[in-house]
Amino acid sequence: MELKNKRVLVVGLGKSGIAAALFLRQQGARVTVSDARSATALAGEIPALLEAGIMVESGGHGLLTFRRQDLIVISPGVPLDTPEVKQVIGFGVPVIGELELASRFLKGRILAITGSNGKTTTTTLVGKILDESGVPSLVGGNIGTPVINLIPESTDQTVNVLEVSSFQLETIQQFRPWIAVVLNITPDHLDRHGSFETYAAMKARITENQQTGDFLVLNAEDKPTQMVAAKTKAQIFWFSPRRPIKQGTFVYGDAIVFVPREGAKAEPIMPVAEIPLKGAHNVENVLAAICAARLAGAPAEKIRSAVANFKAVEHRLEFVHTVEGVDYFNDSKATNVDAAMKAVAAFPGGIHLILGGKDKDSDYTTLSPLLRERVKAVYTIGSAAEKIERQLQGVVKMVGAGTIDVAVHEAAKAALPGDVVLLAPACSSFDQFENYEHRGRTFRRIVQELDQ
Template identity: 90%
Template sequence: MELKNKRVLVVGLGKSGIAAAKFLRQQGARVTVSDTRSAVALAEEIPGLLDAGIMVESGGHGLLTFRRQDLIVISPGVPLDTPEVRQVIGFGVPVIGELELASRFLKGRVLAITGSNGKTTTTTLLGSILAEGGLPALVGGNIGTPVIDLIPSSTDQTVNVLEVSSFQLETIEQFRPWIAVVLNITPDHLDRHGNFENYAAMKMRITKNQQAEDFLVLNAEDKPTQMVAARTKAQIFWFSPRRPIKQGAFLYGDSIVFVPREGARAEPIMPVGEIPLKGSHNVENVLAAVCAARLAGVSAEKIRSAVAAFKAVEHRLEFVSTVEGVEYFNDSKATNVDAALKAIAAFPGCVHLILGGKDKGSDYTLLEPLLRERVKAVYTIGSAAEKIERQLQGVVKMVGAGTIDVAVREARKAAIPGDVVLLAPACSSFDQFENYEHRGRTFRKIVHELI
């Protein structure tokens, strides 16, 4: 991709947008950035952009700004149906995302992971496994480090382990993973994609450009994920916690095994009891990571060692503290109903659950069976509180807390030794917090103040 002297507009000044703008400028492009936030809200970002020779448009998008470009790079948080974006697409101006832009310059091979839940844990775990196996691995993408920022460190030998979201996959053109992993597809981001079918279609785009020499790792127990198999040219490997499969990773008794090809003998990898992460969903994450790591050439011995030493990722069923015999867990990354279900299922019962935030078009009635079985009380927060209380009325004791601070303190009053206070909101965080990390850090701080 030739960028020198090209007029390029970056839309959205999140972490990946800023990284893309600076990279484009380094490549000699004439860069403008546009964001709907005011100059005051962008006060920290604007000086650095101007110093780099990047023009800044704040407080809204100007159609003329969009039309005067040779290329538009759109941030994941900006929908393609934004009026200005929709119009310039109609005019024939190319529109891509930061992931697509980075993939044109990134050296080495790409191992990409997507799914509604478990992406960050599996991506981080795979990075650790590849490093243990002696492979030069870089980790980034939706996990926090923009793919653009990996380019300077990448070499022809690098394995780039990338977490990719539906928003990022929406704007790919040539992005082609050597190994792609789809963990699961459950309803999420319906406020953005409109319906589940559209959302699932975005996830399936991960295999859009894969060829016969590439690999696709799929969940044999997730029906929407199974549909991806019909859309790929890649070699398919499966993982399952429930039954033997012909090619991939599965549980055999109390152990994880891997079958490298149909008809081959199963290779023992490790006992399930050595997995240090809570929850059956994390067994699935490990099975997916085993598949991808073996395909990348890491030995069973190195996989076992890396998994056994792995610690829970921040904000993913993260143990915070025990206060007066009550355990507190931070799963702020549980931003949809399915993730909240998995978090609740990780505990045998006696849970005080903090739910709420910004609704994403979710159906909270799906929580009902597990709430009856394992949850003592629900403490609602954020703008989704009213909807949650309405849909779950009469299911379990409901406390309208409003804020996370009140929720923690009300849960502390009610909890007795042996109980668990769990933040698993089933919602995004953008009504009261900058992001799910900010929400999780706030929860941790409040809990530590109880000690």
């Protein structure tokens, strides 16, 4: 991709947008950035951009700004149906995302992981396994480090382990992973994608450009994920915690095994009991990580030690503290209903559950069976509280807390020794917090203050 003297517009100044703008400028492009937020809100970002010779448009998007470009790079948080974006697509201006842009310059091979839930845990674990196995690797993407920031460190030998979201996959063109992983596909981001079918189709795009020499790792127990198999040219490997499979990873008795090809002898990897993470869903994440890492060249003994020493990723069923015999867990990354269900299912009972935030057009009634079985009370917070209370009325005791501070204190008063207070909101955080990390850190601080 030749960028020198090309007019390029970057839309959206999140982490990846800023990284893309600076990279484009370094490549000699004439760069403009556009963000709907005000100059005051962007005060921390604007000086560095101006200093790099990048023009800044804030407080809204101007159609003329969009039309005077050779290329538009759109941030994941900006919908493709934004009026200005929609118009320029109609005019034939190329529109790509930071993931696509970065992949044109990234050296080495790509190991990409997507799914509705478990992406960050699996991506982090694959990175750890490869690192401990001596496989040159870098980790980035939706996990926090923009892919474009990996370019300077990447070499021809690098395996670039990338967490990729449906928003990022929406704008790919040539993005081609050597190894692609789809963990699961459950309803999420319906407020953005409009339907579950569209959302599932975005996830399936991870394999769109794969060829016969590539690998696709799929969940054998998740029907929407199974359907991705019909859309690929890659070699398919499966993972299952329930049954033997012909090619991939599965649980056999009390152990995890890997079958490198159909008809081959199963290789023992490790006992299931050595997985240090809570929840059946994390067994699936580990199976996927093992399969991907094994395909990338990690030996079985290194995989076992890396998994056994792996700690829960921050904000993902993260143990925070025990106060007066009550355990507090932070699963702020449970930003959809399926993730919240998996978090609740990780505990046998006695749960005081904090639910709520910004609704994503979700159906909370699917939580009902688990709530009846394991949850003592639900504490609702944020703008989705009224909808959650309405949909779960009569299922479990409901406490309208409003804020996370009130929720933690009300739960602390009601909980008995041996109980669990669990933040698994089933919603995004953007009504009351900057992001899910901010929400999780706030929960952690409040819990730690209980003991002072």
